[in-house]
Amino acid sequence: MCGIFAVSSAKDNIIDDLFLGTFYLQHRGQQYCGLSTYAGEGLKIRTHRGLVRAAFTDDLAGLDGRLGIGHTSLKDRQPLKLDSKMGEFTICFEGNIINLAELTAELKKQGHSFYTDADIEVIAKLIAQSDDFVSGIEYMAAKVRGAYALVILAKGKIYAARDKHAFRPMVIGKKDGSVAVTSESCSFVNLGYQIVRDFKPGEIIEISDGEFTTKKIVPSDLIQYCAFEWVYTANVASTIDGMSVDIARRSIGACLARRYPAKVDIAAAVPNSGIGHAIGYAQEAKIPFDNVFIKYDYASRSYTQPTQAERDREAKVKLIPVPAKIAGRSVVICDDSIVRGTQMKNDLVVKLRNNGVREIHVRVACPPLKAPCLYGVATRSKKELAAHEKSVEDIRKYIGVDGLAYATLEDLEKSIGKPLEQLCTSCWTDVYKV
Numbered sequence: 001m002c003g004i005f006a007v008s009s010a011k012d013n014i015i016d017d018l019f020l021g022t023f024y025l026q027h028r029g030q031q032y033c034g035l036s037t038y039a040g041e042g043l044k045i046r047t048h049r050g051l052v053r054a055a056f057t058d059d060l061a062g063l064d065g066r067l068g069i070g071h072t073s074l075k076d077r078q079p080l081k082l083d084s085k086m087g088e089f090t091i092c093f094e095g096n097i098i099n100l101a102e103l104t105a106e107l108k109k110q111g112h113s114f115y116t117d118a119d120i121e122v123i124a125k126l127i128a129q130s131d132d133f134v135s136g137i138e139y140m141a142a143k144v145r146g147a148y149a150l151v152i153l154a155k156g157k158i159y160a161a162r163d164k165h166a167f168r169p170m171v172i173g174k175k176d177g178s179v180a181v182t183s184e185s186c187s188f189v190n191l192g193y194q195i196v197r198d199f200k201p202g203e204i205i206e207i208s209d210g211e212f213t214t215k216k217i218v219p220s221d222l223i224q225y226c227a228f229e230w231v232y233t234a235n236v237a238s239t240i241d242g243m244s245v246d247i248a249r250r251s252i253g254a255c256l257a258r259r260y261p262a263k264v265d266i267a268a269a270v271p272n273s274g275i276g277h278a279i280g281y282a283q284e285a286k287i288p289f290d291n292v293f294i295k296y297d298y299a300s301r302s303y304t305q306p307t308q309a310e311r312d313r314e315a316k317v318k319l320i321p322v323p324a325k326i327a328g329r330s331v332v333i334c335d336d337s338i339v340r341g342t343q344m345k346n347d348l349v350v351k352l353r354n355n356g357v358r359e360i361h362v363r364v365a366c367p368p369l370k371a372p373c374l375y376g377v378a379t380r381s382k383k384e385l386a387a388h389e390k391s392v393e394d395i396r397k398y399i400g401v402d403g404l405a406y407a408t409l410e411d412l413e414k415s416i417g418k419p420l421e422q423l424c425t426s427c428w429t430d431v432y433k434v
């Protein structure tokens, strides 16, 4: 998972907006971050390991400019800089290229060498084969199987694109004299940008001097918005393809309350992403919402850690039970998803039982996860997924709770407000359409 941000201003230095716009995408990747700017005398680029604010607060000197791109990443350092017949450019990307090995082999045959095994290098080299960036992105789009959103910074211009199936989100915003594009609109709110619209599937835009123009739409009959964005990945303040993440989560919670009611005292969440689902559940069931767990502000997001050991460690430290809210109560706990079930079993359930909970009923905001994501979200291999081999009842017994139920694909369709055939649901169905 990654976050990408780009901004162009007709008159102002963009460095503050670039820094903060990228910072507000921190939840999409916490291992690396990077910024690149253009101020008329060449492209500047700087990348760091770690979080945007920690890495860049004292390291923005010399990055002033009127155009810039930024990246947060789970996996690799971006932006990447390349020299080409179109001149130098920097590029960052979110997604996953399924036919990466095949494309790498093809490029090697043509005489290209590679410094990394990252998708971004293949994407950059495919784009660099053309005489202009729009044709280059079009050429890349025709060769690549998978999902992407990307931004390119060249001298005086930014190019931004979303893949033709629209897997990864990408939105355009505007404020006085500036245009920005971002993975999620939560980047815009505190910076004063108004959402103009989401990228259309396959859209390639050019941005300069605080204005944008659509240069091309790569056509496709198949739209596949990632349904997991609304369930878990995106920030609750974001609106993706016209649907508020918060509203979608509350609706999923309400669907769970109608479909699987439980006689309990309160509804609670596995914070943070379970909060919207739990509030929706509580409102529909007409029971109080309460915090039985607090996510410690200084902990990271466990799902976006690079190794299983780090994910386990972060999952264990991030949630602090609130004893006064637990003792003697029966609880519905809403979680965004269950991956292996080990965190629920070894951490949450233990903490609740140790603090005197009476009954635990778990409601999960999506169907059982059965297959890995091939389109850029850090899900697990099949054998790591609890639901790959276990039934819901087996998972309930394994995690040791009194009740367990999952949302259905129909609940997601209703809550996200898009036809099921336009939603990617591969991680629940094990059917891959791309």
Ligand code: SF4
Binding pocket: 167, 225, 226, 227, 228, 229, 372, 373, 374, 375, 376, 377, 379, 424, 425, 426, 427, 428
């Ligand atoms: S497989 Fe799941 S996580 Fe991946 S794009 Fe599809 S819905 Fe999203």
